Amino acid sequence: MGVGAKMAYDEREMGAVVGEEVLGSESMEAESGAQEEKIQVSVRLRPLSDKEIGRSEVSDWECINDCTIIFRNTLSERSMHPTAYTFDRVFQSHCTTKQVYEEAAKRVALSVVSGINSTIFAYGQTSSGKTYTMTGITEYTVADIFKYIQRHEERAFVLKFSAMEIYNEAVRDLLSSESMPLRVLDDPEKGTIVEKLTEETLRDWNHLQELLKVCEAQRKIGETLLNETSSRSHQILRLTIESSAREFLGKDNSTTLAASVNFVDLAGSERASQALSAGARLKEGCHINRSLLSLGTVIRKLSKGRNGHVPYRDSKLTRILQPSLGGNARTAIICTLSPARSHVEQSRNTLLFASCAKEVAINAQVNVVMSDKALVRHLQRELARLENELRGPGPTLCTSDMSVLLRERDRQIEKMEKEIKELTRQRDLAQSRLEDLLQVVGDDRASRQWSEFDRPSKSCVTKTWGEDENSNSELSVNGGHQSSDFGFTRFNHSQYSNGHGLKKNGRGTMEDFDDLCKEVRCIEMEESITNKNFEFSGLSNVDSEEVVSSALSRNGDAVNQEFAASQQDDEALHDSAASTYSSLQQKLQNMPKTYDFLFKP
Ligand SMILES: Nc1ncnc2c1ncn2[C@@H]1O[C@H](COP(=O)(O)OP(=O)(O)OP(=O)(O)O)[C@@H](O)[C@H]1O
Incomplete structure (x- = not known):
């Protein structure tokens, strides 16, 4: 199989990753939870x-229940421990x-068949x-692995x-007769590796038994006072299992689960005084204790x-076992105790x-080796998933919400445009x-007043829009408010043609509107006049037009007949008309603000 990459996965992803190769629902696989795990720790008291x-x-x-061990202080010694x-x-x-x-190792050990x-x-x-x-434990685990393999004929297994x-x-390599020490190297992909370590591909159970005997024979054993066959070294036996669904074997899209189980038999801590070690045994004891x-x-x-530096590199043991110490591995530690009073101090250290x-x-994560094609497919799926996540939860709902919102905006804009026109x-x-x-009135006073309105005044004259913005002949009188307050300078077309489907409809209307604006001389009455009589702002468009028409025609007729004679009526009439005009102007001013409001992000 062309191996593309080795990847580690959270077990939750496992189904998606392995895809066509999802393993059967063996209880030991189903047990595997994705919650944070800790090292499983047990204590075994020997007789x-x-x-x-x-x-x-x-x-x-004494073990008082399945989880608690107590120190029976028969000497009734007052202890700090x-x-x-x-x-x-x-x-x-x-x-x-x-x-x-069964109870302290099986679950962890057999994770290996699931790629963990x-x-x-x-x-x-010691002892x-x-x-x-x-x-x-090594024998029981291996026996169970072989049973598992027999039950899963649909998968092809390779055991190393x-x-x-x-x-x-x-x-030292326990499968080699050479006694040359092996180098421990850091591999960017695999992590810490032991260079040139023999790896035997297992043929069957018997083959493994043979190899285990070789290891036993090779391992450094020495006699101490505490143990006739004391292990003077740390032993690491490693069984690597790779498995692929037979159905996909040799195909581009096959994936392989690959993981190792380590059986670590540490050398025992010992006190030189108790072990009565000297010479070579003492030297060994020092190394053992140090590691x-x-x-x-x-x-x-x-x-x-995980805060701060963890000194994995302080010893070969911690360096090689780094993945098993809080890394990508399930770990079970069985702490063995001698019950003897003479070992109480060592036992307490072990319990600590x-x-x-x-x-x-x-x-711990599932380790999957993928073929190039399967890797590409997986990455594509992952990319699609991430894109979906970026779009936020419930993308369909979100899109439909957006289109409803846009339609509502279009509708409001259309309505506003009609109102502006009106x-x-x-x-x-x-x-x-x-x-x-x-x-019609031709009144000198009125004419004078008109001239006054028409005359630029410092306090109330401001610029008009567009081409005429610098022209003094196109001045507006706005009751003391600067025309920039109109908001027209902020009222630009781009706001209405920014991809909301408004460009086409909006442009014609707005151009008309601009043209109209250029033609209109903005006249507002001085505030003192504006606020006098006519309250107009609360009326609707239709109402306002009617009121304007009727007020103007009524007042206009009256003026035709009476204005020349009545200065008071004349002022009132003028005030009404001006007020009407001012109200309309005010409404018109407010329209762009409403637009702005609608287009606020
Ligand atoms: N649970 C047990 N039941 C009966 N005998 C045991 C048990 N555990 C250990 N023993 C016996 O105790 C002796 C010491 O055991 P073992 O060699 O496994 O100790 P050890 O911890 O590996 O010591 P060392 O660190 O020195 O190698 C052996 O003779 C072994 O058979």
Whole structure:
């Protein structure tokens, strides 16, 4: 298969990613939740050994339920240490390794068949039962993996096995007879790797059993006072599983799940005085303790969150196991305890380590290797998903809402344009009637007054629009308000042709409007006059036109007959007409503001 890329996925995405290759609904897969996970921590208490019984040691530890272990202080010593410790699971001394596997390791270990990296650690002081526990757990896990493979004939599996030990801070290949230490390198894609580490492709169960025997034979074992067969190195056995649906094998669009499970049997912490080690054993003990110390430091740092520097690089052990320590792997730690009173201090240290470890969050993801074509398809889907997200939730609803909004705007704009036209017409009419009226009256006083209106005055003269904006002959009198307050300078066409489908309809109307505006001499009465008599602003367009017409014609007739004789009537008539005109002008001024309001984003 042409492998395009290896990618890690949240399990929620798994169905979408694997697409045609979604795995069956095995319970162990269904169990996998996407919520934040922590390292699963259990404690296993071993029985007193024959030697310990011979020394009349007593067991000071007791599991009072499935999750809590307490220190039974038979000496009634007042201690600064806690007496009870709670973990995901605690196992009494009579519990079998099978039980430990089922309840403390299986779920994590078998994640590997779903493409999730996993690691099972055994941690504890020397002779506490780490090797005893890990040997069993490795066998049970591998047996279950083989059973799983048998049940899933629709998928093709490839199993690879590698094994290494870290002895005196040097990495050795347990499947090779060469004793040359291997280099630990940082690979930009794969992370930390052990260079030239043998990786055997497993043929069957028997093949694996053979390889496990080789490892056992190769591993550094030494006799100490505490353990005749004490492991003097940290051992990491790694089983990598790749699987693809047979249906898609060899095709461009196939995807492969790939993950590894690590079985880590750490060397035990020991006190040189207790182990009575010297020479080579002492040197080993120092290295063991140092690397365990750096493992403890990493765990302690991680237990307090991911802030700050985590010293993974302080030891080969933490460097190689970095992904299993709060990284892209599910991790279970089984802490083994000796119940003997003589080991109480070491046991407490182990429980302290376990307490920190249970706070460490992990970030396990499904690892999928995709063919180039499948990768392209996945990325296209991802792109489409992101585009949809950018458009916001409920894109269909949003689009339809927008079109309703735009239609409503169009309707309002159309209505406003009609109103502007109508108001302009009314204003022109009022103006021409006013002029007619003044002509008919021919009154000297009125003429004088007209001249005064027509004369530019500093306080009330402002510019008009467009071409005539600099012309003094096209001046407007606006009752003391600057014409910029009209808002016409802000009333530009572009606002109405900005892609809302208004350009075509809007332009003709607005050009007409501009033309009209240029023709109109803006005349407003001084505020003192305007506010005198005629309250017009509350009327509708139709009402206002009628009132204007009737008021003007009524007053006009009266003026024809009486104006010359009655100065008072004359003023009133003039005031009415001016007020009407002023009201219309005011309405017209307000229209662009309404436009602005409609087009505010
Ligand atoms: N749960 C148990 N039940 C019975 N025997 C046990 C149990 N755990 C350990 N033992 C025995 O205790 C002895 C020490 O166990 P083991 O070698 O596994 O310890 P260890 O922690 O790996 O020690 P080291 O760190 O020195 O390698 C062995 O003889 C083993 O068979």
